[in-house]
Amino acid sequence: MAATQIIFWFLSVLALVSALMVILSKSPVYSVLWLIALFFAISGHYILLNAQFLAIVNMIVYAGAIMVLFLFVIMLMNLNNETEPQKNLWIQLTGAISGGCLLMLLISLIKQATEIHGKRLIFENGTIGLIENLGKSLFNEFVIPFEISSVLFLSAMVGAVVIGKK
Amino acid sequence: MNILVIDWLIFAEKLVLIAVIIFSSLGVALYTTFAERKVAAILQDRPGPNRAGPFGLLQPLADGVKLFTKEEIIPNAANKFLFILGPGLAMTAALMTCAVVPWGNKLELFGRTIALQIADINIGILYVFAVVSMGVYGIMIGGWASNNKFSLMAALRGASQAISYELAMGMSLISLLFLTGSLSLKTIVEQQINNSHFWNIIYQPVGFIIFFICALAECNRTPFDLPEAENELNFGYHQEYSSMKLGFYLFSEYINMFISSAIMATMFFGGYDMPFVDESKFDPNIAAIIGIVALMVKVVIFIFVFMWIRWTIPRFRYDQLMDLGWKKLLPLALANMLITAFFILLQSNPIKF
Numbered sequence: 001m002a003a004t005q006i007i008f009w010f011l012s013v014l015a016l017v018s019a020l021m022v023i024l025s026k027s028p029v030y031s032v033l034w035l036i037a038l039f040f041a042i043s044g045h046y047i048l049l050n051a052q053f054l055a056i057v058n059m060i061v062y063a064g065a066i067m068v069l070f071l072f073v074i075m076l077m078n079l080n081n082e083t084e085p086q087k088n089l090w091i092q093l094t095g096a097i098s099g100g101c102l103l104m105l106l107i108s109l110i111k112q113a114t115e116i117h118g119k120r121l122i123f124e125n126g127t128i129g130l131i132e133n134l135g136k137s138l139f140n141e142f143v144i145p146f147e148i149s150s151v152l153f154l155s156a157m158v159g160a161v162v163i164g165k166k
Numbered sequence: 167m168n169i170l171v172i173d174w175l176i177f178a179e180k181l182v183l184i185a186v187i188i189f190s191s192l193g194v195a196l197y198t199t200f201a202e203r204k205v206a207a208i209l210q211d212r213p214g215p216n217r218a219g220p221f222g223l224l225q226p227l228a229d230g231v232k233l234f235t236k237e238e239i240i241p242n243a244a245n246k247f248l249f250i251l252g253p254g255l256a257m258t259a260a261l262m263t264c265a266v267v268p269w270g271n272k273l274e275l276f277g278r279t280i281a282l283q284i285a286d287i288n289i290g291i292l293y294v295f296a297v298v299s300m301g302v303y304g305i306m307i308g309g310w311a312s313n314n315k316f317s318l319m320a321a322l323r324g325a326s327q328a329i330s331y332e333l334a335m336g337m338s339l340i341s342l343l344f345l346t347g348s349l350s351l352k353t354i355v356e357q358q359i360n361n362s363h364f365w366n367i368i369y370q371p372v373g374f375i376i377f378f379i380c381a382l383a384e385c386n387r388t389p390f391d392l393p394e395a396e397n398e399l400n401f402g403y404h405q406e407y408s409s410m411k412l413g414f415y416l417f418s419e420y421i422n423m424f425i426s427s428a429i430m431a432t433m434f435f436g437g438y439d440m441p442f443v444d445e446s447k448f449d450p451n452i453a454a455i456i457g458i459v460a461l462m463v464k465v466v467i468f469i470f471v472f473m474w475i476r477w478t479i480p481r482f483r484y485d486q487l488m489d490l491g492w493k494k495l496l497p498l499a500l501a502n503m504l505i506t507a508f509f510i511l512l513q514s515n516p517i518k519f
Contacts, residue, residue: 029248029310036303056292064299065332068306068325075310075318131289131349 008048015041028074032067039063053131175278184284187264195420196226198469202420205473233413241312241406248311253407253414256304260421262297266290267428268352270438270458274450282454283352290351291339294429295332298384302328304418305386305393309403320402323484324393327383330491331390335380337499338373341506342433345369351429355437359445367434372502374434376495381426383491386419388476392484427468428461435464 018041021034039062046055138146200215200222207214215222240249270282287293302325309321345366346354358365367374383390394402404415431437438457439445445453482490 029245033248033307052287052289053292056289056296059296060292060299064296064302065329068299068302068329071303071306071310072322072325075306075322 004048007044011041011044011048015045029071032071032074035070036063036067039067050130053134179278179280180284183280183282184265187269187284188261191261191264191421191424192417194424195417196230198420198424199229199416200226201469202473202476205470206477209474209477230413233410236409238409238411239406241314243313244406245311245313248307249406250411252304252308252311253411253418254304255307256301256418257414257421259297259301259304260418260425262300263294263422263425263429266293266351267425267432268355268437269428269461270454271445272450273454282458286350286352289349291343291349291354291433295336299328299332301384301418301422304415305403308407308415309393312403312406314406316399316401317403317405320393320399320405323399324386324403327386327390327392327487327491330488331380331383331495334376334491334495334499335384337496337503338370338376338380339433341373341499341503342366342370344503344506344510351432351437355432355439358436359439361444365434365436365439365441370434370502370506372498373506374430376499376502377434378430379490379495381430382472382475383487385422385426385472387423387472389479389482390487391481392487423469423472424465427465427472430468431461431464437461 015038018034018037022031022038025031025034039058043055043058043063046052046058203225204214204222215225218224218228240246265284266287268281268283268286273280273282305324305328306321309317309319309324312318343349346357348354348357354366357363386393393399394404399405404412407415438461440456440460443456445456448456
């Protein structure tokens with residue numbers, strides 16, 4: 001087993017465990033902290049695929065900014081076990097079943113997808129994730145989708161400011 | 167069975183390098199606390215700490231022993247695990263940044279070339295950003311877990327301040343990155359060492375000033391030390407902390423100061439470049455040592471400026487802080503970015519008049 005494989009298994013286990021703990025932990029603050037751990041694990045996977053830019057942006061944007069805001073809101077609302085209304089068993093069961101159905105659906109779709117059949121992951125020496133190649137393909141091949149998504153972001157920002165002013 | 171295929175020599179080399187850098191950052195932070203008290207004393211025209219050892223030089227050790235031997239108190243209502251995790255996170259985030267700073271060029275020992283940088287990754291500066299944004303969690307978690315309203319207020323202030331100033335910081339850096347065309351700190355330093363190129367401060371003075379102000383805010387230094395504003399929030403996020411956990415918080419602030427000075431020196435002031443000297447003429451080992459000394463001198467100057475500001479300028483009010491971040495620094499950084507982009511475009515496509 002090479003070092004890459006050991007790291008891969010470690011990160012996968014970490015990602016799955018922390019994803020489960022996000023749902024299972026009682027206190028919302030712990031959920032947020034597990035979610036941060038999950039983002040770290042996923043960033044680790046990106047690094048294994050040599051997509052360093054993606055890994056670090058995932059950390060800056062999700063773990064560094066969005067999760068801080070989540071934590072912010074949860075701390076302000078001060079959701080503790082005592083004050084939070086406990087959902088009854090039936091609702092939990094329904095949630096578990098519908099979530100399980102969605103998972104089945106996704107797995108069967110991925111298994112059927114012809115695009116990924118016979119493809120293998122390129123560890124360590126893929127170059128598409130490096131910032132230079134990424135920038136070139138974003139600004140040459142995908143200029144129009146890129147610019148349209150930036151307009152989308154702008155409108156979201158304007159919307160946030162308008163709501164904030166009210 | 168051979169489980170791990172690793173070049174053990176490189177492994178050992180990096181391990182030694184990491185140990186040396188972390189211990190020297192801790193040592194520098196230790197003596198920065200002493201320097202802070204001395205600088206404060208000089209600015210306020212009093213002798214400062216002068217009892218322990220010659221010139222009071224053993225004062226930081228005495229402080230450390232004091233912190234270690236104090237009683238460790240965990241409040242009953244606190245969340246125990248997070249209460250302990252908070253200072254640990256603050257310290258880890260502070261120390262992690264030093265991985266990408268090039269502390270010098272290459273050393274040649276025992277027939278091996280050792281680069282004086284833990285990792286030269288091609289996204290160096292973004293890595294610094296990621297770790298800096300992690301630093302907020304130490305304050306937030308510590309403040310929340312103390313279960314104290316003042317601590318919580320301070321934690322929220324700290325988080326919102328860090329998020330607000332990160333934006334302007336990133337914008338000011340983008341204009342620098344336009345010029346360098348590389349995110350690797352090593353490449354940025356090498357460009358500045360090149361004789362035909364000046365230090366980046368010449369090209370990006372406005373960017374540097376914005377970056378410097380934001381660095382003050384990110385390190386929670388006066389005039390931006392609202393998270394620990396003692397006259398409104400008692401002691402801020404570390405009010406419930408005692409003993410070495412408090413020490414960790416105080417220490418991580420000084421380490422942050424040290425590392426951010428190193429980053430500023432690297433990006434805007436040539437890093438380990440000694441001005442007016444051509445290092446390539448010397449023996450590589452001597453050149454490396456000269457480089458480390460040059461970087462350290464720059465860092466010490468920056469740390470002194472940090473302290474000078476702390477003991478000169480009073481604290482901002484909270485709305486003034488937000489005003490400065492969002493309404494002054496961010497537009498200024500955006501304008502700086504657009505102007506830089508315009509000139510770079512002009513340089514690459516010259517217009518004929």
